Amino acid sequence: AALKExxxxxxxxxxxxxxxxxxxxxxxxxxLKExxxxxxxxxxxxxxxxxxxxxxxxxxLKExxxxxxxxxxxxxxxxxxxxxxxxxxx
Numbered sequence: 001a002a003l004k005e006x007x008x009x010x011x012x013x014x015x016x017x018x019x020x021x022x023x024x025x026x027x028x029x030x031x032l033k034e035x036x037x038x039x040x041x042x043x044x045x046x047x048x049x050x051x052x053x054x055x056x057x058x059x060x061l062k063e064x065x066x067x068x069x070x071x072x073x074x075x076x077x078x079x080x081x082x083x084x085x086x087x088x089x090x
Contacts, residue, residue, distance in 0.1 A: 003032060003035065004031050004032050004033075004034045004035045005034075005035075006035065007036060007037060008037065009035050009037060009038055010037050010038065010039050010040065011038075011039065011040040011041075012032070012038060012040070012041050012042070013041075013042040013043075014029075014042070014043050014044065015044045016043065016044060016045055016048065017044050017045070017046035017047055017048070017073075018046065018047040018048070019048055020048060020049055021045065021048040021049070021050065021054075022048065022049045022050060022051075022054065023049075023050060023051055023053040023054035023057070024054075025048065025050075025054070026045065026048070026050045026053075026054030026055070026057050026058050027053070027054060027057040029043065029058070030057035030058050030060050030061055032061065032064070033060055033061050033063050033064040033067070034064075035064070035066075036065075036066065037066055038064060038066060038067055039066055039067065039068050039069065040067075040068065040069040040070075041061070041064075041067060041069070041070050041071070042069075042070075042071040043058075043071070043072050043073070044073040045072065045073060045074050045077060046073050046074075046075050046076055046077075047075075047076040047077070048077055049077065049078060050074060050077040050078065050079065051077070051078040051079060051080065051083065052078075052079060052080050052081075052082045052083035052086075053083075054077075054079075054083070055074065055077075055079045055082075055083025055084070055086055055087055056082065056083055056086040058072060058074075058087065059083075059086035059087050059089060059090055061090070062089065062090050070090065072087070074087075
């Protein structure tokens with residue numbers, strides 16, 4: 001939660017593979033859309049039990065006003081059709 005309030009946060013890379021974060025963890029990190037200066041975000045969620053709800057939350061990162069580059073690794077998760085459609089809108 002504190003990351004989204006960091007005024008000098010421009011680039012963030014998190015390698016979170018196999019942490020069992022689930023949809024709740026993805027939803028929490030999607031709050032980074034409120035980070036005022038975040039330009040580049042790289043999130044590796046390999047094997048975290050993220051489903052459609054988490055994927056839809058991550059898709060809301062498109063609302064981040066200053067985000068120019070977003071890289072998401074969602075390999076080996078449980079994203080279905082509705083989550084994939086939300087991500088495709090990025």
